[in-house]
Amino acid sequence: MTEWVVLDIEGTLSATDQVLVTLYDYARPRLGPWIDDHADDPAVVQAVAQIRELSGVDGGTDELVRVLHGWMDADQKVTPLKTLQGLIWQQGYANGDLVAEFFPDVVPALRQWHEDGVKLAVFSSGSVAGQVAFFGHTTEGDLRGLFEHHFDTVNAGPKREAASYRKIAEALGSNDITFYSDVPAELHAAAEAGWQTVGVARPGEPYGDADFGPHKTVSAL
Structure with missing residues (x-):
C-alpha cells in the first residue's frame, strides 16, 4: 500500500x-x-x-x-x-464533441485504489484544465472526484527532471508516492526523487517494448 x-x-x-x-x-x-x-x-x-x-x-x-x-x-x-x-x-x-476513453483495466483500478484509501493525482504534460475536462467527460462518467491533485509542466515542471517530482512531493506533503508511466525516462526522474515507480508497458503502444530497466513493469493496472 x-x-x-x-x-x-x-x-x-x-x-x-x-x-x-x-x-x-x-x-x-x-x-x-x-x-x-x-x-x-x-x-x-x-x-x-x-x-x-x-x-x-x-x-x-x-x-x-x-x-x-x-x-x-x-x-x-x-x-x-x-x-x-x-x-x-x-x-x-x-x-459533447469529445469523450475520454480508457484502457479497460483503468477505471476499475482507479475506483479500487480510491476505495482502499489511496490518494490519486495526475502528472501529465497536458494542461491542468485539459486534464480536468478529460476526466470529467468519459465513457465511464465523471471521474474527477477520484483525484485530489493535477500537475502539469507549468505547476510542476518537465516530466523528465527529478526536480519536478520533488516539487510534486512537496505539494502532496508526502514521500510515500508511486508513479505509473509508460515512459522510462519519466520513471528514472521519479526514482531519482525518491518515488516508487511502475512502468506500464502496454502492447501496441509506443513504449510497449521499451527497456524499463530497474522499474517494476506491468502490462495493466
Whole structure:
C-alpha cells in the first residue's frame, strides 16, 4: 500500500492515439480561431507572448498557428501549445464533441485504489484544465472526484527532471508516492526523487517494448 498514486495519462491510462490523433486533430483547426476570438483572455495573451518568445515569430495569427502546428507535428511538450490545446479541449468536452476513453483495466483500478484509501493525482504534460475536462467527460462518467491533485509542466515542471517530482512531493506533503508511466525516462526522474515507480508497458503502444530497466513493469493496472 502506498499513500499516493500519481499517474501519467497518454499511453498509461489512455491510448496514445486518442491524444495524438483524436485530440490533436480536434485542436489543430481551432487554434487560429481560438486565438482571434479570445484575444482578451489573459491565458491566451500569455500563451501568444510565450509563442513569440520561444519561436521568434513576430507576425499575425497565421504565423503563430504555423509554429503551433510544427510543435504538434513533432509532439513537443511546449507550455503555450498545451495551454491553448487545453482550453480548446475543455470546450470540446463541455460541448459533447469529445469523450475520454480508457484502457479497460483503468477505471476499475482507479475506483479500487480510491476505495482502499489511496490518494490519486495526475502528472501529465497536458494542461491542468485539459486534464480536468478529460476526466470529467468519459465513457465511464465523471471521474474527477477520484483525484485530489493535477500537475502539469507549468505547476510542476518537465516530466523528465527529478526536480519536478520533488516539487510534486512537496505539494502532496508526502514521500510515500508511486508513479505509473509508460515512459522510462519519466520513471528514472521519479526514482531519482525518491518515488516508487511502475512502468506500464502496454502492447501496441509506443513504449510497449521499451527497456524499463530497474522499474517494476506491468502490462495493466
